[in-house]
Amino acid sequence: MNRHLHAAIHGDTAANPIENTNRRQFLKIASMASGGLAIGFTLPGMASPASQDDNISLNAFIHLQENGDTLIYSSRCEMGQGISTALPAAIADEMEADWSRVHVEQAGGDKDKYGDQATGGSASIRTQFEPMRQAGAAAKMMLVAAAAKVWNTSVDNCYAENHFVINKLNKQKLGYGELASLAAKVPVPKDPVLKTKDQYRYIGKALDRHDVGLVTTGQRMYGVDTKLPGMRYAAIVHCPVFGGKLKSLDKTAAMQVKGVTDVIEIPRLDVPYGSVGGVAVVADNSWTAQQAVKKLVVEWEAGPNAVYNTKEYKQQLVANVEKPAKKAAERGDVEKAFAEATHKVSATYTGGHLSHAPMEPNASVVWVQDDSCEVWASTQSPDDIQKTLGGYLKRDPKDIKVNVMISGGAFGRKFKCDYVHEAAAISQQIKAPVQLIWSREEDMRTGYYHSINAQHIEASLDKDGNVTGWLHRIAFPSISSLFNPSLDRAPDNALGDIENHPFGIANLRSESGEAPAHTRIGWYRAVYAIFYGFAFGTFADELAHKAGKDTVKFLNDVYDANTNPEQADQVMRSKAVLALAAKHSGIGKKLPKGEGIGIAVHHSFQSYVAMAVHVKVDGDDIKVLNVDCAIDCGQVLNTDGATAQMEGAVVMGMSLSLYTEISFKDGAVVNSNFHDYPVLRINEMPNVRVHIVDSDAKPTGLGEPGVAPFAPALSNAIFAASGTRYRDIPIKPLSA
Secondary structure (H helix, E strand, O other), X not given: OOOOEEEOEOOOOOOOOOOOOOHHHHEEEEEOOOOOEEEEEOOOOOOOOOOHHHOOOOOEOEEEOOOOOXXXXXXXXXXXXXXXXXXXXXXXHHHOOOHHHEEXXXXXXXXXXXXXXXXXXXXXXXXXXXXXXXXXXXXXXXXXXXXXXXXXXXXXXXXXEOOEEEEOOOOOEEEHHHHHHHHOOOOOOOOOOOOOHHHOOOOOEOOOOOOXXXXXXXXXXXXXXXXXXXXXXXXXXXXXXXXXXXXXXXXXXXHOOOOEEEEEEEOOOOOOOOOOOEEEEEEOOHHHHHHHHHHOEEEEEOOHHHHOOHHHHHHHHHHHHOOOOEEEEEEOOHHHHHHOOOEEEEEEEEEOEEEOOOOOOOEEEEEEEOOEEEEEEEOXXXXXXXXXHHHHHOOOHHHEEEEEEEXXXXXXXXXXXXXHHHHHHHHHHHXXXXXXXXXXXXXXXXOOEEOOXXXXXXXXXXXXXXXXXXXXXXXOOOHHHHOOOOOOEOOHHHHHHHHOOOOOOOOEEEEEOEOOOOOXXXXXXXXXXXXXXXXXXHHHHHHHHHHOOOHHHHHHXXXXXXXXXXXXXXXXXXXXXXXXXXXXXXXXXXXXOOEEEEEEEEEEOOEEEEEEEEEEEEOOEEEEEEEEEEEEOOOOOEHHHHHHHHHHHHHHHHHHHHXXXXXXXXXXEOOOOOOOOOOOOHHHOOEEEEEEOOOOOOOOOOOOOOOOOHHHHHHHHXXXXXXXXXOEEOOOOOOO
């Protein structure tokens, strides 16, 4: 019989941060009655792990076989960001495990067992790094103690290395698998000793992804890859206007297509992540379903949002921010600062809706039976699937089994589960498992969108070019409208990035303009940091120009003027990444005519990113040549993964700065695919140099903060190259 070593680690998301939790509050270790070792930890609101006889519930755990092979389950969703490598590697490092003998698998959805599994907000590493290290360190100490007992010597005479415990006195070795059962009987260390930074083997190094071989050979199973015996295939079409409903349906032509078995109406499920309502075609293969759904003759009743046109709506947002609006926060005396100013500068910035547009559209397989419901889905939040389907099927959410598949891109879209609810509705009616894949067009036309937005900033400068006052108005439909449809503007807490910005302007006022939502607004990579970063970064460049200073000096002067001691660390780290990006980009050097370098820095998700963008401009032709990205996200777990995240942020930032915008006309999305919602192509990719700050600070966000500084750095670079200032993204040609 195999002996087992289990280690459980619990983390949390941005919605329930644990940064201030004392580790003694959550580290608890239990021995398994059957032999082996169980290491778990709990957080407030989560039950302590029990012994195996009591059905032990752990977050993520390590299974160590007696031959030493090690299986680590990852509780967070892998969607290309490398989380299922970075977090297990932290446990392996502290445990002194041999990474070549570690296998990682995705944990299924189970909130009781794993805690909050929502993957978003760049929070996974921030919240789980320390617990994982402690669990690994505790396991190592118990294995060392077990070996010492075997050799009848002191633990001081033993040490762990690369999956073995070694006797210092005679160099004898015992493998981890041999020691697991005995280690279960060792007293649990109350305060596991963690490695020092110089002792890391995997943390902070460039570690290959654990699944790189499977990905490159096409063996990794994504949401669209799931196949079950007797499975049917479905395609769907939705009302193009949010809030609309089905008026009439003629399914005759669709039903005549060979292979089609059903046409099913799906009513709107009036919960935040439920279906908006649609009509699905079910067939014996996916291609047939996708072709037959085009033959449906559907008439929709558009409803009140048929009035939505983004061109006019953006103009209204501009009008709403260029006049007094609802106060969100205020400090000092802005009016006095403006009255005493040598110069006063104002500008208005805008941005359009964005679609997540992951390469893998929404896909899931659901099998609803009389006594069970099982889901296979690319999802960022299995718990929301369980809640939504539990409510729809009138079952306990715990009875919904969710198999979390790797996602071929997500960016926040797969946090919602409308596409899973629809598959469940179909499966329930046809009494068979069904795979539902949204077409690219449905994904783009009936999704959740990043907020369209407008910002107006007014600032005052004294005779030395120092900022003395700052008025910042913003209007955008808020994500909170998903939960409160009557909300007609962003709530005050959504403007916190203005009040808490590291600039720390002494006299500041923020205001929120009216902006009711006419479509579904959702989390998109970097979320509000996209438009806050654009406005702060571009306006700083405009102020620097007015003050007669170069932008780097101007930014440093603004940071130095911040006297708030609580923001001293923010100021220091913002200045450090700014200096790093400036140094490597060569900003300020003489360039050929038509070329320029722009720079911007932004603090979001508790991290600090500066970007310097080098462009060549010839009329409307804008070519990005080089990008220098400097990031301080505290302790980096995997430098290769961190570099990839920043490179990906440049791709997304460049796409939304130059190309991507979702437009609505008469309530419906105009775009349909990548031909009219173009993203960056490989031949346009600039040379990207990533500079990572070597830090001992706790890990902070990595997946999202790199997106925000690109657009302002690009806009500033274009101004440096051509003298033309752009304040709307995506940037439109002057000839348009």
